Amino acid sequence: MFKKILIANRGEIACRVIKSARRMGIATVAVYSDADRDAVHVEMADEAVHIGPAPAAQSYLVAEKIIEACKATGAQAVHPGYGFLSERASFCETLEQEGIVFVGPKPKAIRAMGDKIESKKFANDARVSTVPGYLGVIEDADQAERIAGEIGYPVMIKASAGGGGKGMRIAWGQAEVRDGFERARSEAKSSFGDDRVFIEKFIVDPRHIEIQVLADAHGNAIYLGERECSIQRRNQKVVEEAPSPFLDEKTRCAMGEQAVALAKAVDYQSAGTVEFIVDRDRNFYFLEMNTRLQVEHPVTELITGVDLVEQMIRIAAGENLAIRQGDVKLNGWAVESRLYAEDPYRNFLPSIGRLTRYRPPAEGRFGDIVIRNDTGVTEGSEIPMFYDPMVAKLCTWAPTRLEAIDAMSEALDEFVVDGIEHNIPFLSALMQHPRWREGRLSTGFIAEEYPDGFAPMMPDDEEKAVLACVGTVIELLRRDRLDRLTGRLAPHSGVLKPDWVVRLDDEYIPVSIGEGMVSIPMEIDLSVAGGKPQTVISDWRPGEPVWRGTVGEHSVAAQIRPIGNGARIAWRGLSVMTRTMLPRTAELDRLMPIKAAPDTSKLLLCPMPGLVVSIPVAEGQEVKAGETLAIVEAMKMENVLRADRDLTVEKINAKPGESLAVDAVIMEFA
Known part of the structure; x- marks a missing residue:
């Protein structure tokens, strides 16, 4: 077993690998850029090596710097995490030449499965079900339009070397192919240094379901159930679960067996994921194989009890896979x-x-x-x-x-x-x-x-009642605390007066106090808008960021952020401003003027901190609704800013290559 490994990554995945290595008694080395000098993974590791400036292209993506760090620290192996160098076959080969073990698959598997075009050809040869499409490299937008028409709309335009939802566009008709092709190529070039794209049939109402596999260097391979990853935004997964609520045991077994067959065919050695799209009738089609650890691997670990990072390290060290297919139970x-x-x-x-x-x-x-x-x-x-x-x-x-x-x-x-x-x-x-x-x-x-x-969501009547109760309790405790600090007695302050009004954003809701006392812990009966009294129980104290307790039959954990004369309460995706006041105060509050928001209709504001990629318009130019005004890159994604109406560009305040803060004025309109 290794005595020391280097983690060629950052953030949560670096921390995750360090935790497993520590449990195994293996020392760890972190690498970090200028931006990560004080990062958590740097503090967690036994050693840390600085590898360059903040941009990944000058630090985390420079293989030579990772290898230098290995030599300087004596690290015997490199765990790449995901992203960055995790699926670069040349990096794996260079490590092997230097006598350093790559904690992942061999270059052959990375090349065969890491390229989406080649992986689909390989899957076809291995008799794995694949989506209809054109697997060759597409040279230009004209060819893309012709191929898309032959396949039949809708189609998916995808970066060959892509991942993480980058370099992907859906075209529902001919008009969207050309722009989608150019945007996919541009994102692919920026993110992966490879602008090749291909086109395949887009399955309507598909589910994204993937199979986790483990394979060692001795011919043993298993699958550990599936993960449902269908909740996505811009092809980027947001919520995952395991197992899938859609699969039956027959389909699960068939998908798992195909995934294992593919892994064996490519001589796969490590943890990997075979991704499928599944239609309404549970027909499944190979999408790609990720030759690395997936972001969503924890849900598989939670239902199987298998530490995937530990298994990757043991496989890389040459050990036999100790788990057999019959040992895998989904719990x-x-x-x-x-x-x-x-x-x-x-x-x-x-x-x-x-x-x-x-x-x-x-x-x-x-x-x-x-x-x-x-x-x-x-x-x-x-x-x-x-x-x-x-x-x-x-x-x-x-x-x-x-x-x-x-x-x-x-x-x-x-x-x-x-x-x-x-x-x-x-x-x-x-x-x-x-x-x-x-x-x-x-x-x-x-x-x-x-x-x-x-x-912003609007609460229903039941949710309003819960929020009004929480807001009332917060105010009663605040006033009680103020009374104690000033030496006043509660009966003189009006704290125990029976009638109150809670303002939820712009709605005023009457609340009546019944049985109970203002104390910590609190147990008090409140009636909202003349409804049935509800018992509110909580040990919350003023200043705590989370209010925990029960309101009637509801178990509530709500975030509390103080504002002037009240609090903002966040609960179940709701976020409301609450102010609790006496009825007369509420009457006067209704008369207060509301400040109007500033008019920004003649400005194009930068919606996020980012880098201006291009501005395809000029001063004095008339543009139509939907036309592109600017493209801004932030966190490795290109964001297209379009005109929301017909207008004339009066002044341009930014230029390509410039870094902008949020709400910076990019251009002004006449």
Whole structure:
């Protein structure tokens, strides 16, 4: 077994590998760029080596620097994590030449499966079911249009060397092929240094289901069930679960056997994932094989009890696979939510900045529930613009699917993140979505259910009652605390007056106090809008970021952020401003003027911190609605900013190659 390994990666996956290596008694070496000098993975490792500037192309993607770090520290092996150099065959070969072990498959398998065009040819030869399409390299947009027409719409245009949803476009008709081809090539070139693309038939209402495989150097190979990865946005997975709520045992077995056959055919040695798309009738088609550890591997670990990172290390060290197919049992259900640094209310645009507060839910087993959080940040960490926007992977396990979803819902409500915008509100709302809870999924789920983007949700009457109760309790405790600090007695302050009004955003809701006392812990009866009294029980104290307790029959974990004369409460994807006041104060509050938002209709603002790729318009030019005004790259993704109406460009304030802050004015309109 190795005595020391180097992790050629960063963030949560570097931390994840370090944890398994530590359990195995293996020393670890971290590498870091200028942007990651104070990163968590650097602190966790036994040693750390600086490898260059912040851009990945000058640090994490430079194989020579990784090898130099191995030689300087005596690392015997390299675990690549995912992304970066994890699927670069030349890197694996160079390591072998230097006598350093690559913790992953051999170059042959990486080349055969790492290229989407070649992998489909290989899968066809191995009699694996594949999607109809054109597997040759497409030279230009004219050829792309011709091939798409021959295949039949809709089609998927995909980067050959792609991954992570980058370099992918769907074309529903001829008009979308040319632009999709150019955008896919541009993203592929920027992300992978390879602009080759191919086209295949797009399966309508597909599910994205993948099989986890393990194979050693001695001919042993197994599959460890499947993962459902259909909840995606822009072809990037957002929520995964294991097992799939759609597969039956017959289909699971058939997919697993094909995945193992493919792994054996390519002499695969390590953990790998064979991805399939599955149609409404459970027909499945090979999509690609990822010759590395997947981001979503924790859900497989939670339902099988197999540490995939440990198995990768043992296989790389030449050990026989100790697990046989008959040993694999799928136990319970696991769900993973990817916490991204992005603003769901602004079309999920990337967000960067410092984590001024980062309080994930407690990890461990709590009765029949397991909570796991794979992360590479801590409070005070910086989220830079140079890398993927994922902050953490929150996972829950429970005996059943709905129990795992409910556990995830509560864990998300307890996950406190401040300093950046993040997608927790969207994830929390998703956990309550009927279609998700019923398992009626497809890769088009987000686009279908949120066609106009994710907007702030409005609470229903039952949710309003819960929020009004929480807001009332917060205010009663605040006033009681103020009375104690000033030496006043509660009866003189009006705290125990029976009638109150809670303002939820712009709605005023009457609340009446019944039995109970203002104390910690609190147990008090409240009646909302003349309804049946509900008992509110909580040991929450002013200043704590998460309010935990029960409101009637509801178990509530809500995030509390103080605002002037009230609090903002976040719960189940809802975020409302609450102010609790006496009835007369509420009457006066209704008369207060509302400040109008500034008019930005004549400005194109940069929606996220990023790099200006191009501005295809000129000053004085008239543009039509839908035409491209600018392309901004952020966190490795190109974002096209289009005109929302016919207009004339009056002034351009930015230029290609310039880095812009959020809300920077790119151009002005007449």
